[in-house]
Each structure stands twice: as C-alpha cells, then as structure tokens.
C-alpha cells in the first residue's frame with residue numbers, strides 16, 4: 001500500500017468526519033453547544049470522548065457508530081496500521097478501502113462476522 005494511497009484515504013476520512021459532525025451538530029443544538037464548549041469541532045477525536053459519543057449516539061446511533069469507525073481508521077493511519085485487517089492482520093484490498101475508507105476488516109472477516117447464526 002503506497003503512502004500516496006494512505007494519504008488520499010486520510011483526506012477522505014477527514015472530510016467524512018467533518019460532514020458527519022456537521023450533520024450531528026445541525027440536528028441537535030445541545031450537542032452543538034457541547035462540541036463548541038469543548039473546542040473540539042475540527043481537531044481532536046470527538047468520538048473517542050465517551051460523553052460526546054453517548055450524546056451522539058442518542059441523536060443518531062448509525063452516524064455515531066460511523067463517526068467512531070472513521071476515528072478508528074484515522075488513528076490506524078497515524079500508528080501505521082491502516083489497511084490491515086483488525087482480526088487476521090491481512091491487507092485489505094485497495095478497492096475495498098476506496099469504497100469504504102473506514103473499513104477495518106477484510107471481506108472474509110467481515111462476512112464471517114455477519115454470517116447468520118453467529119454471535
């Protein structure tokens with residue numbers, strides 16, 4: 001995986017994070033006030049903050065979970081583990097990352113996780 005590709009994904013993830021955060025703050029003035037008060041709007045990981053995350057979850061669980069996945073992916077870029085499956089550590093194909101930049105599992109592990117009858 002080239003540095004250029006990772007950089008491209010990082011830029012995408014940052015944009016996605018901002019859009020999600022904008023959407024969540026737009027939908028809820030309480031949350032917006034909290035984000036502003038914390039001074040974290042554009043910088044640090046809101047989703048890593050438990051109180052902020054719980055609040056986001058209350059507004060929109062689906063988007064909150066997505067935001068957390070984005071934060072995870074960004075953290076993995078920073079520690080050099082981006083693009084490797086969380087479970088089996090195999091490389092995640094670039095096509096998959098292009099489709100879902102915040103994917104942390106390879107297709108095999110993902111489908112195993114989603115397989116019916118498994119918990």
Ligand SMILES: [Zn+2]
Pocket residue numbers: 085086087088089090105106107108109110
């Ligand atoms: Zn895997």
